[in-house]
Amino acid sequence: MRGLLVQANGMGRGDAMKNWRLIALHTAAAACFIFLLQRYGLNASLESSLLWAFVFGGCAAGLAYSQANR
Secondary structure, eight states: HHHHHHHHHHHHHHHHHHHHHHHHHHHHHHHHHHHHHIISOOOOHHHHHHHHHHHHHHHHHHHHHHHHOO
16 A cells, blocks of 8 residues: 555655765765865865865755755
8 A cells, every 4th residue: 555655646766766866966066066165276274175075065965855855
């Protein structure tokens, strides 16, 4: 019965995997962008650039997750 409801709603296992893949891609893109901006655009230290990349990646993951579950 649950399988019929899931299929009727248009959500299946493939959709969930697609969402996680897009969340990971969004996270990686944001982290790479801020790292490159900090490191080469603003001439920040490696440690500072990595810290900002980690923080922005986490924020991007949270935002992408909340948007995927709307």
